[in-house]
Amino acid sequence: MHDFIVVGSGSGGGSLAYYLTKGGAKVLLIEAGKMYRKDTFPKSEADTSAQLYWGGGIEFDKDARMGFLRTKMVGGSSIVYQCLMDRFDDIAFNDWKSESGVDWFNNQDMAPHYDAVESDMLLHTFVESERNGNARLFVDACDKLDYKWGALRRGQGDCGADKGNDCLACLGGCHRDSKQSSLVAFIQKGEKLGLEIQTEVEIGQIESNKDSVTIKGINNGKPISFQGKKVILCGGSFGSTKMMLQSGYKSKLPALGNNFASHPQFMWFGLQKEKVDAHKLMFQSVASKDPNFRKQGFKLENVFAPPISIAMLYTIYGAKHQQYMKRYRHMQCIEVAIRDENNGTIQIDNKGKLIVTKRFTDSDMLKKSKGLEVIKNILSTSGAEEVFESSLYFGLHLMGGCVMGIDPNKSVVNPDFQVHGESNLYIADSSIYPNAPGINPGLTIKSLGHRLAQQLIK
Amino acid sequence: MANHFSNAAKKGLSRMGDLILPASGEFPKYSDVAGLQYLDELVVNAPKEDIDSLNLLLTILSFMPTFILKWLIGKMATSQSNPSNGFIGVTFRQLDVGLKGLVFTTYYGEKINPNYTGKTPEQLVDFKINRIVD
Numbered sequence: 001m002h003d004f005i006v007v008g009s010g011s012g013g014g015s016l017a018y019y020l021t022k023g024g025a026k027v028l029l030i031e032a033g034k035m036y037r038k039d040t041f042p043k044s045e046a047d048t049s050a051q052l053y054w055g056g057g058i059e060f061d062k063d064a065r066m067g068f069l070r071t072k073m074v075g076g077s078s079i080v081y082q083c084l085m086d087r088f089d090d091i092a093f094n095d096w097k098s099e100s101g102v103d104w105f106n107n108q109d110m111a112p113h114y115d116a117v118e119s120d121m122l123l124h125t126f127v128e129s130e131r132n133g134n135a136r137l138f139v140d141a142c143d144k145l146d147y148k149w150g151a152l153r154r155g156q157g158d159c160g161a162d163k164g165n166d167c168l169a170c171l172g173g174c175h176r177d178s179k180q181s182s183l184v185a186f187i188q189k190g191e192k193l194g195l196e197i198q199t200e201v202e203i204g205q206i207e208s209n210k211d212s213v214t215i216k217g218i219n220n221g222k223p224i225s226f227q228g229k230k231v232i233l234c235g236g237s238f239g240s241t242k243m244m245l246q247s248g249y250k251s252k253l254p255a256l257g258n259n260f261a262s263h264p265q266f267m268w269f270g271l272q273k274e275k276v277d278a279h280k281l282m283f284q285s286v287a288s289k290d291p292n293f294r295k296q297g298f299k300l301e302n303v304f305a306p307p308i309s310i311a312m313l314y315t316i317y318g319a320k321h322q323q324y325m326k327r328y329r330h331m332q333c334i335e336v337a338i339r340d341e342n343n344g345t346i347q348i349d350n351k352g353k354l355i356v357t358k359r360f361t362d363s364d365m366l367k368k369s370k371g372l373e374v375i376k377n378i379l380s381t382s383g384a385e386e387v388f389e390s391s392l393y394f395g396l397h398l399m400g401g402c403v404m405g406i407d408p409n410k411s412v413v414n415p416d417f418q419v420h421g422e423s424n425l426y427i428a429d430s431s432i433y434p435n436a437p438g439i440n441p442g443l444t445i446k447s448l449g450h451r452l453a454q455q456l457i458k
Numbered sequence: 459m460a461n462h463f464s465n466a467a468k469k470g471l472s473r474m475g476d477l478i479l480p481a482s483g484e485f486p487k488y489s490d491v492a493g494l495q496y497l498d499e500l501v502v503n504a505p506k507e508d509i510d511s512l513n514l515l516l517t518i519l520s521f522m523p524t525f526i527l528k529w530l531i532g533k534m535a536t537s538q539s540n541p542s543n544g545f546i547g548v549t550f551r552q553l554d555v556g557l558k559g560l561v562f563t564t565y566y567g568e569k570i571n572p573n574y575t576g577k578t579p580e581q582l583v584d585f586k587i588n589r590i591v592d
């Protein structure tokens with residue numbers, strides 16, 4: 001029997017499985033998706049969406065308004081993420097602490113875990129010469145308007161920028177093993193130390209025994225089960241919550257499925273007379289860093305996407321659509337991501353299908369409109385000839401559903417990551433986030449994995 | 459690979475596609491370019507019941523009069539800004555994203571008809587990225 005079975009191999013599961021294996025434990029990592037390596041990742045935008053994402057591309061909330069992106073493969077969403085690695089500030093940890101009652105939610109207690117994870121990843125802070133056209137427009141306008149901005153820190157090794165490699169391609173998996181996904185930074189290293197991986201198994205049922213946990217799933221249409229001394233769920237906000245709901249925990253833990261947040265992102269475009277080439281080179285190297293924006297609950301990022309995704313964002317059809325796409329290389333793009341309230345819920349229907357409800361509160365709408373005001377100022381200062389907003393919006397940072405806290409009526413796991421009332425079942429991924437930090441979640445998810453591994457290895 | 463879409467459904471998609479992306483300037487109309495042979499690849503991870511509903515809907519659209527298709531597209535286009543979360547509002551939004559997804563993917567990207575000889579929409583958009591592996 002394995003000492004530990006980790007279910008889900010994304011940001012949380014990848015780092016946890018690695019640190020447990022490194023600590024000498026016998027570990028099995030189970031993943032619903034396939035294993036892709038740097039030379040087997042899909043090469044087109046269409047194949048990336050179809051093959052790597054849950055739901056075959058985008059999943060939607062109950063109202064079909066907000067799209068959610070999460071991937072299904074070894075490495076989870078860390079394969080497609082931008083790998084911007086930020087530590088939380090005191091604001092984020094204080095809000096977590098007051099919502100959850102967990103006293104180690106602070107920068108001092110988390111520092112050793114951040115340090116450990118950062119030392120296992122290659123990190124790079126972008127410099128001026130790496131800014132592409134979109135970033136230059138953003139920085140120039142922010143300077144003129146006196147908005148504070150900052151260079152981003154990304155997990156990456158050699159991206160081949162000097163050779164003209166365009167990092168937009170790595171949104172479908174990095175073909176250079178440069179981007180520090182969980183696969184590159186942790187899982188591949190873990191494999192060398194004896195980490196076992198079972199792919200294409202979707203776990204649906206969890207049963208706790210006295211000294212072990214049995215988990216049951218489906219592999220290529222056939223039932224399969226595993227038994228581990230301890231099982232840690234790392235299926236992400238939707239994945240872990242779904243496994244817990246399917247296993248009947250809602251009756252014991254009323255908070256299961258609550259407190260969902262997703263840092264919703266709204267994209268704005270400005271059409272420039274000259275080519276911007278927002279898709280070239282390092283396509284995301286700067287972001288807003290204005291303390292006023294942080295206080296108001298939003299941040300701005302320079303993002304972009306390949307043509308099919310950009311086409312989806314423009315809701316006018318006919319010849320106008322093609323004329324708009326014709327100006328792809330002239331598009332300047334900025335998004336506002338808001339620190340949304342955690343009022344969303346994750347449920348399943350009687351067929352086991354996920355039902356996510358996420359409606360904006362007045363405070364969310366205010367954050368959005370404040371952010372949009374700033375974006376409009378930036379786009380007009382940059383000299384955009386035309387400006388428009390995409391009416392589609394997305395959540396890429398899926399958080400909550402199995403939140404951590406001291407009160408079993410308001411949370412699902414205790415401060416030791418254990419499911420309340422269970423001794424061998426744990427959760428360690430973005431589902432345990434008590435509320436939205438308003439900061440990129442990936443580094444903290446990995447660091448929480450390190451913290452739990454240290455605790456379990458003891 | 460499973461054969462999810464009937465010929466009638468493909469015809470329905472082509473008709474909708476030609477209204478969404480007609481011939482305009484240098485751009486060809488959707489049905490001249492559409493990589494309909496790739497549809498099954500594009501839904502490998504989509505839930506089976508969603509694919510079945512889409513196949514049925516496209517089949518129905520294949521024999522609907524053009525004015526109905528135009529009306530539907532108008533409703534889809536405004537669905538994202540429609541404040542209603544009722545059944546109709548939600549259905550049009552789902553339809554908007556589902557149909558647009560298939561149409562744009564088989565037009566603006568690489569999944570196009572290999573027999574098409576003109577300048578492809580991807581070339582017209584002038585999208586090229588360097589994937590340097592070493």
Ligand SMILES: Cc1cc2nc3c(=O)[nH]c(=O)nc-3n(C[C@H](O)[C@H](O)[C@H](O)COP(=O)(O)OP(=O)(O)OC[C@H]3O[C@@H](n4cnc5c(N)ncnc54)[C@H](O)[C@@H]3O)c2cc1C
Nearest residue numbers: 008010011012032076077082083084203235236239430442
């Ligand atoms: C396009 C994009 C860009 C992003 N950019 C950034 C960024 O720059 N910085 C940042 O910090 N964050 C970023 N994020 C967010 C970040 O990727 C996620 O917050 C993070 O990966 C979540 O980690 P996780 O371990 O909770 O879940 P995931 O990484 O999603 O991993 C969950 C894994 O569990 C598997 N799984 C689920 N259910 C089951 C089951 N029943 N059985 C077996 N396996 C299962 C899934 O297939 C998946 O592999 C981005 C996300 C996206 C989509």
